[in-house]
Amino acid sequence: MIKFWNEWSKYGHVINIGIQNTLAYRMNFLFRAVFTLIPLLANILLWKTIFSDKAEGDMIGAYNLSQMVSYYLLILIVNSMTAVNEDDWQIAADIRNGVISQFLLKPMDYLAFRFSLFLANRLIYILVATIPVGLFLLWQRNYWTAPVSMEALMLSILSLSLTGLLQFLISFTMALLAFWVLEVATFIFILYAFEYIAGGHLFPLDLLPTWLETLLYWTPFPYLLSFPVLIYLGRVEGQAMWNGIIVQTVWLVIAFLTARFVWNRGIRSYTAVGG
Amino acid sequence: MPKETRISPLIETGWKRYLSIYGALCQNSIMRDMQFKVNFVLWLIVELLWFGLQISFISVIYSHTDHIGSWSRYEVIFLIGAANFIQQLFHAVFLNNITQLSEHIRTGRLDFMLLLPVNPRFLVSLRTMDLGSYVSTLAAIAVMVYAGIQLELQPGIIHFVGFAMMSVCGVMIHYSLMLILASISFWTIKAEGFAWGYYNLFNVARLPDAAFKGGFKAFFTFAIPMLLVANMPTKFFIQKLQSPMEILSLIMMAGACLLASEIMWRFAIKHYTSASS
Numbered sequence: 001m002i003k004f005w006n007e008w009s010k011y012g013h014v015i016n017i018g019i020q021n022t023l024a025y026r027m028n029f030l031f032r033a034v035f036t037l038i039p040l041l042a043n044i045l046l047w048k049t050i051f052s053d054k055a056e057g058d059m060i061g062a063y064n065l066s067q068m069v070s071y072y073l074l075i076l077i078v079n080s081m082t083a084v085n086e087d088d089w090q091i092a093a094d095i096r097n098g099v100i101s102q103f104l105l106k107p108m109d110y111l112a113f114r115f116s117l118f119l120a121n122r123l124i125y126i127l128v129a130t131i132p133v134g135l136f137l138l139w140q141r142n143y144w145t146a147p148v149s150m151e152a153l154m155l156s157i158l159s160l161s162l163t164g165l166l167q168f169l170i171s172f173t174m175a176l177l178a179f180w181v182l183e184v185a186t187f188i189f190i191l192y193a194f195e196y197i198a199g200g201h202l203f204p205l206d207l208l209p210t211w212l213e214t215l216l217y218w219t220p221f222p223y224l225l226s227f228p229v230l231i232y233l234g235r236v237e238g239q240a241m242w243n244g245i246i247v248q249t250v251w252l253v254i255a256f257l258t259a260r261f262v263w264n265r266g267i268r269s270y271t272a273v274g275g
Numbered sequence: 276m277p278k279e280t281r282i283s284p285l286i287e288t289g290w291k292r293y294l295s296i297y298g299a300l301c302q303n304s305i306m307r308d309m310q311f312k313v314n315f316v317l318w319l320i321v322e323l324l325w326f327g328l329q330i331s332f333i334s335v336i337y338s339h340t341d342h343i344g345s346w347s348r349y350e351v352i353f354l355i356g357a358a359n360f361i362q363q364l365f366h367a368v369f370l371n372n373i374t375q376l377s378e379h380i381r382t383g384r385l386d387f388m389l390l391l392p393v394n395p396r397f398l399v400s401l402r403t404m405d406l407g408s409y410v411s412t413l414a415a416i417a418v419m420v421y422a423g424i425q426l427e428l429q430p431g432i433i434h435f436v437g438f439a440m441m442s443v444c445g446v447m448i449h450y451s452l453m454l455i456l457a458s459i460s461f462w463t464i465k466a467e468g469f470a471w472g473y474y475n476l477f478n479v480a481r482l483p484d485a486a487f488k489g490g491f492k493a494f495f496t497f498a499i500p501m502l503l504v505a506n507m508p509t510k511f512f513i514q515k516l517q518s519p520m521e522i523l524s525l526i527m528m529a530g531a532c533l534l535a536s537e538i539m540w541r542f543a544i545k546h547y548t549s550a551s552s
Contacts, residue, residue: 031472039478041491049486050340060339186317193324202332207339 018120033129069143082164084171091175148234159228169255179266200226344485356418358481358505367408377460441508444529451532500528
């Protein structure tokens with residue numbers, strides 16, 4: 001029991017240090033949060049123009065204007081809460097500069113250490129982003145739609161936390177490529193591009209042809225961003241919703257095992273350059 | 276006096292001297308790029324992927340509607356090609372240099388650059404050239420040609436010349452605004468986020484101006500002229516301009532941005548106290 005608490009307090013300290021370090025970047029975070037709103041606003045206005053040329057009450061792929069705007073607003077929230085921003089670069093830099101050598105000696109797990117920092121980072125980002133994002137949501141409040149049901153709300157929150165975990169694990173694994181290649185940025189950007197479109201950042205995936213949409217739900221991408229939003233809005237319901245949660249969980253387990261596997265392989269080929 | 280066949284850049288004066296310095300800098304950049312060939316190809320793939328992604332976004336929208344404002348599908352695809360063309364040119368010539376400004380300040384390298392016998396703004400803006408981005412413009416040109424054929428355009432020489440000149444104005448707008456943003460790093464050292472923030476503005480540049488009205492349109496036309504950068508060259512080329520005033524607004528705003536960036540740059544340099552040493 002004591003051992004268990006020691007473990008927890010150890011990573012608690014990491015979170016604490018992470019928060020203090022991250023606070024130094026608060027202006028950067030604020031700037032980032034504000035700039036993220038610009039393309040989002042542009043997309044919302046684009047849809048408003050498209051809807052304004054349609055007849056009253058016309059739908060686009062089973063979305064009316066409010067639902068469409070809500071979709072983008074919810075994506076903004078999920079993205080702010082779960083997206084990885086600096087973590088992957090830092091991990092790659094740790095490997096390149098030999099900083100991880102010290103983790104091979106310390107009684108601390110690097111994945112858990114990094115996850116603690118990720119939590120600290122998100123916590124500060126959410127605090128900082130609350131002001132600009134909050135104002136933005138307030139401004140667009142007329143387009144806000146309520147969750148379809150209590151159950152949908154609870155499950156979308158569950159799915160949101162799974163999304164955060166999946167985001168972290170996939171970024172962690174991608175950054176570990178630094179064990180083998182000099183520059184991981186290209187790989188991270190390629191993955192990010194897929195996430196941007198197949199995850200539903202640019203548009204709701206149910207605007208795609210059905211076969212493509214169905215195919216995408218077997219890939220990890222929707223579970224990295226839009227799945228909690230689809231639950232909240234009632235775009236996936238009943239059996240499909242539960243199936244989605246299961247697929248998301250399966251991807252999470254796969255991502256965790258892959259992260260462990262890649263780490264173990266990486267450590268074996270690690271030569272502590274500069275360490 | 277016998278004429279030297281090869282004139283050292285240090286003796287040569289004026290624009291010729293700067294041209295030969297730039298030639299040497301470009302050569303350097305290409306040699307460095309060629310050392311990492313795999314990486315070079317991977318970056319090309321990344322750029323192509325993002326470009327394809329923007330086009331698929333528009334394709335999805337047009338599978339549910341047949342016009343955005345007054346813009347048809349292939350007009351918007353031409354616009355995306357043009358926006359990407361201008362963005363890649365900006366990348367090729369300026370972007371990496373300007374994002375490195377905060378790093379130069381942090382490491383004290385800027386001190387060294389200020390001591391060299393060339394204009395510091397020249398050096399800060401043009402030190403490296405990105406060959407990959409020049410290659411990426413080919414994809415943008417291909418998309419514009421494709422969209423142009425679909426639109427059954429019959430452009431004359433004037434359209435090509437006008438498009439090229441207006442694209443230069445667009446690049447100047449990107450360059451000036453980015454330099455203004457990067458100059459902030461003279462006061463706060465951790466300014467990498469500012470350069471990142473600019474990426475979000477590219478997203479506005481590739482959308483048709485007719486999709487916007489009111490405050491948003493005014494802001495992105497007269498404060499941050501993103502809606503001029505690619506929209507005006509495109510509208511000129513596909514003969515969609517409503518009045519010559521639109522061309523004038525692009526030229527005026529490009530001039531205003533350049534002027535603002537020069538004022539900002541001079542102010543920043545004047546108040547610069549080295550970070551290290």
